[in-house]
Amino acid sequence: MNVLKGMAVLGAFGAMISAPIGVLADTWDMPTPYPDKTFHTVNISQFAKDVDAATNGALKIKLHTGGSLFKHPEISKAVRGGQVPAGEFFLSLLTNEQAAFGADSQPFLATNYEDAKRLWDAQRPVITKLLDKQGLMPLFAVPWPPQGLYTKKEIKTVDDLKGLKFRAYNSTLEKFANLTGAAPTQVEVPDIPQAFTTGRVEAMITSPSTGANSKAWDYVSHYTNIQAWVPKNIVVVNKRAFRKLDKSVQEAVLETAAKAELRGWKMSQAETAAKVKILEQNGMIIVKPSAELMAGLKGIGEEMLHDWKQAAGDAGKEILDAYNK
Numbered sequence: 188m189n190v191l192k193g194m195a196v197l198g199a200f201g202a203m204i205s206a207p208i209g210v211l212a213d214t215w216d217m218p219t220p221y222p223d224k225t226f227h228t229v230n231i232s233q234f235a236k237d238v239d240a241a242t243n244g245a246l247k248i249k250l251h252t253g254g255s256l257f258k259h260p261e262i263s264k265a266v267r268g269g270q271v272p273a274g275e276f277f278l279s280l281l282t283n284e285q286a287a288f289g290a291d292s293q294p295f296l297a298t299n300y301e302d303a304k305r306l307w308d309a310q311r312p313v314i315t316k317l318l319d320k321q322g323l324m325p326l327f328a329v330p331w332p333p334q335g336l337y338t339k340k341e342i343k344t345v346d347d348l349k350g351l352k353f354r355a356y357n358s359t360l361e362k363f364a365n366l367t368g369a370a371p372t373q374v375e376v377p378d379i380p381q382a383f384t385t386g387r388v389e390a391m392i393t394s395p396s397t398g399a400n401s402k403a404w405d406y407v408s409h410y411t412n413i414q415a416w417v418p419k420n421i422v423v424v425n426k427r428a429f430r431k432l433d434k435s436v437q438e439a440v441l442e443t444a445a446k447a448e449l450r451g452w453k454m455s456q457a458e459t460a461a462k463v464k465i466l467e468q469n470g471m472i473i474v475k476p477s478a479e480l481m482a483g484l485k486g487i488g489e490e491m492l493h494d495w496k497q498a499a500g501d502a503g504k505e506i507l508d509a510y511n512k
Contacts, residue, residue, distance in 0.1 A: 212244055212245055212246075212247065213245065213246050213247070213431075213432070213436075214246075214247045214248075214249055215246065215247070215248045215249065215271070215272040215273055215428070216249050216251060216256065216271045216272070217231070217235070217248050217249065217250050217251065217271065217272070217273045217274055217275070218250075218251045218254070218255070218256040218257045218262050218265065218271060218274045218275070219231060219250065219251070219252055219253075219254075219262075219274065219275040219276075220253070220254045220258070220259035220262065220275070220276065220277075221252065221253065221275075221420075222252060222253045223252050223253070225396070225400075226396070226451075226454045226455065226458045227275065227329060227420050227451070228250070228252055229454070230329060230447055230450055230451040230454055231250060231275060231422065231447070232250060233447070233450070234248070234327075234422075234443055234444065234446075234447040235247075235248035235249075235250055237443040237446065237447070238439065238440055238443050241439035241440075241442065241443050242435075242436045242439045242440075245433065245436050246432065246436050246439075246440065248273070256271070257270075257271070257274070259276060259277070259280070260280060262274040262275070262276045263276050263280070263281060263323075263423070266323060266423055266424070266425050267321050267322060267323055267425070269425055269427060269428070271425075272424060272425050272428035272429075273326070273422065273423065273424040273425065273428070274422070274423060275420055275421070275422045275423075276420065276421065276423075277418065277419075277420055278291060278314075278328065278418070278419045278420065278421040279291065279292040279357060279359065279418055280357070282357070282358065282359065283358070285317055285499070285502060286495055286498035286499035286500075286502075286503060287310070287313050287314070287317060287499045287502035287503050287506060288314065288317070289359060289495070290306060290309075290310050290495075290499070290503070290506050290507075291303065291306055291307070291310065291330070291416065291417060291418050291419050292357065292359045292360075292416055292418045293359070293416060293488065293491060293492050293495055294359075294363055294415050294416055294484065294485075294487065294488035294491055294492075295415060295416070295484065295485045295488035295489075296416065296488065296492060297416065297417055297510075298333060298414040298415065298416065298417065299333065299414060299417070300330070300333075300417065300452065300455070300456055302417075303330050303417035303419075304452070305510055306506075306510050307328060307330075307419065308509070309506050309507075309508075309509035309510035310506050310510075311325065311328075312505075312509075313502050313505050313506050314421075317502065318423060319426070322425060322426050322427065323423045323424070323425060323426060324423060324424050324425075324426050324429060325421055325422070325423050326422045326423060326424055326440070326441075326444040326447075327421075327422050327444045327445065327447050327448035327451065328419045328420065328421040328422070328448065329419060329420055329447075329448060329451030329452060329454070329455060330417045330418065330419045330420075330451075330452065330455050331394045331396065331417065331418050331419070331420070331455065332394040332395050332396055332417075332455060332458055332459035332462065333394070333412075333414035333415070333416070333417050333459065334392050334393060334394055334413075334414070334415040334416055334417075334418070335392065335393070335394070335395060335398070335410055335411060335412050335413055335414070335415070336390065336391075336392050336409075336410070336411040336413050336415075336476075337390060337391045337392070337393065337398055337403050337407045337409070337410055337411075338351075338389070338390045338407055338408075338409045338411070339389060339390070339406075339407050339408055339409070340408070340409060341409050341411075341472070341474055342390075342409070342411055342474075342476075342480060343477050343479065343480060344477070344479050344480055344483060345367050345368075345480065345483030345484060345487070346368070346483075347480075348367040348368060348369045348390065349367070349368035349369065350368065350369070350370065351369045351370065351389045351390045352369070352370050352372055352386070352387060352388045352389045352390070353367075353369035353370060353371050353372065353388065353389070353390050353391065354371075354372060354374045354379065354382065354388040354390070354391035354392075354393075355371040355372060355373055355374070356373070356374070356375070356376075356393075359491070360392060361373075362491060363392075363487065363491065366487045366490065366491070367484075367487060369390065372387055372388050374387065374388055374391075376397060376401065379391070379397070379401045379403075380401055380402065380405060380406060383406035383407065384405075384406055390407075392413075392415055394459075394462075395410075395458070395459055395462035395463045395465075395466060396458055396462050398410065398462065398466055399462040399465040399466055400462075402469070403466065403471065404466065404469040404470050404471045407471070408470075408471060408472055409471065409472045409474055410463070410466050410471050410472070410473050410474065411474040411475075411476050411480075412463070412473065412474065412475060412476065413476050413480070413481065413484060415484070415488075422444070422447075424440075
């Protein structure tokens with residue numbers, strides 16, 4: 188009996204010795220609003236696997252996709268409040284807090300990947316400082332494909348947009364629609380097909396990804412490749428959670444984040460070509476915008492940029508000065 192007790196004590200002691208190994212391992216819950224098959228989510232899933240491998244299992248990232256843990260507008264607040272250590276969201280959603288967050292959603296400021304990368308290089312130091320005040324730190328940002336125009340007829344000039352019911356998904360696009368003479372209507376991605384079918388909207392600006400994923404050919408006929416802007420998603424981490432990590436784990440996270448950003452930009456470019464091809468294969472007419480249409484749209488973009496500069500203040504000036512060097 189005493190032998191059995193002794194063995195039990197030794198077993199408990201052994202468990203105590205091995206316990207710190209398990210304690211050292213940390214698991215981060217990470218919400219994203221996008222479904223599993225979205226290329227952003229695929230990229231983040233790979234990031235999570237890379238972190239696990241690079242830290243030898245000391246840090247594991249558990250993804251919660253499709254808004255299953257927090258809805259899109261709640262994610263940044265959840266990370267800020269420490270409810271989750273990290274999360275992904277659409278960067279310009281923070282525009283209401285500071286206009287500088289929405290630099291990448293300004294119409295016709297950066298319309299291709301090369302310019303979008305230059306803009307991010309200019310924007311990142313400013314964004315880092317703004318997020319730092321909220322107890323957050325950026326890990327990486329990845330762009331969506333350039334935004335195109337979806338309509339039921341060819342749009343040759345800005346005047347052709349007047350009176351059309353126009354889908355909006357943020358305040359910038361709502362303002363843009365108003366300036367073209369269209370009538371903006373707030374419609375979330377899952378509701379796009381029904382909104383067109385019921386006549387709530389007749390036109391929209393969105394990425395080839397959203398167009399292909401929502402089967403735009405079922406309700407519109409023309410895709411005009413205006414490349415209006417190249418908006419980004421951003422992955423951020425709560426600074427308190429990050430500081431709790433061992434130094435070597437911190438370094439591994441930053442290294443894998445840098446790789447995820449490079450990989451994500453390449454995935455976005457591949458996504459653009461693939462999804463435009465899908466639109467075309469399903470019968471949509473791919474239109475090269477006329478010089479007159481682009482001149483009118485860029486004029487609206489300049490007006491909006493002027494207003495944005497005033498709203499963004501010194502932070503916006505710092506971004507544009509660096510971008511225009």
